[in-house]
Amino acid sequence: NAGVTQTPKFRILKIGQSMTLQCTQDMNHNYMYWYRQDPGMGLKLIYYSVGAGITDKGEVPNGYNVSRSTTEDFPLRLELAAPSQTSVYFCASIDSMPDTQYFGPGTRLTVL
Amino acid sequence: KQEVTQIPAALSVPEGENLVLNCSFTDSAIYNLQWFRQDPGKGLTSLLLIQSSQREQTSGRLNASLDKSSGRSTLYIAASQPGDSATYLCAVTPNYGQNFVFGPGTRLSVLP
Numbered sequence: 645n646a647g648v649t650q651t652p653k654f655r656i657l658k659i660g661q662s663m664t665l666q667c668t669q670d671m672n673h674n675y676m677y678w679y680r681q682d683p684g685m686g687l688k689l690i691y692y693s694v695g696a697g698i699t700d701k702g703e704v705p706n707g708y709n710v711s712r713s714t715t716e717d718f719p720l721r722l723e724l725a726a727p728s729q730t731s732v733y734f735c736a737s738i739d740s741m742p743d744t745q746y747f748g749p750g751t752r753l754t755v756l
Numbered sequence: 757k758q759e760v761t762q763i764p765a766a767l768s769v770p771e772g773e774n775l776v777l778n779c780s781f782t783d784s785a786i787y788n789l790q791w792f793r794q795d796p797g798k799g800l801t802s803l804l805l806i807q808s809s810q811r812e813q814t815s816g817r818l819n820a821s822l823d824k825s826s827g828r829s830t831l832y833i834a835a836s837q838p839g840d841s842a843t844y845l846c847a848v849t850p851n852y853g854q855n856f857v858f859g860p861g862t863r864l865s866v867l868p
């Protein structure tokens with residue numbers, strides 16, 4: 645099993661550009677999460693999904709969108725990138741609540 | 757709203773010392789508490805998961821305790837090694853939600 649994979653690993657965007665962060669898991673997990681981590685801070689939840697076709701907002705959803713058309717994939721879309729979105733983004737999954745989370749390696753995004 | 761804090765923010769110890777990391781949470785209505793390790797530039801790896809009905813969990817040189825009524829958990833690391841250098845984060849699973857709340861982490865340096 646590859647576990648949770650994320651692409652790209654690094655990206656630099658200009659203000660106003662858009663991009664999609666990819667997240668895939670091969671463990672057939674129902675729950676998937678997107679977090680952002682700012683320097684010296686803990687993780688803040690952006691969006692989560694409890695299954696294909698079902699998504700919900702977390703603590704900091706503004707400026708982001710998600711979709712979940714399959715169990716495996718949970719892409720995060722940034723529209724009109726802003727410097728405040730400079731961060732490291734982590735995707736995670738679990739089989740059922742409550743359970744251990746499995747994290748991807750992260751995407752480091754810089755918006756200039 | 758559940759809030760998680762961790763003390764100290766950073767800790768530096770000589771190799772071989774036993775040490776304790778602290779995690780506090782404001783709402784005792786939790787399913788479980790997890791301790792994670794994060795190496796620089798990497799994702800999070802789950803170390804220990806304590807269910808709300810448990811008082812402690814052990815894995816090798818690591819021991820995590822949970823006092824739900826007082827809103828506290830400690831991670832005890834015995835005979836620390838330079839390879840233990842990393843950031844340690846705790847996270848709680850609230851009873852009411854489908855997500856996790858993270859603390860800001862403790863950055864540990866173990867000096868040879």
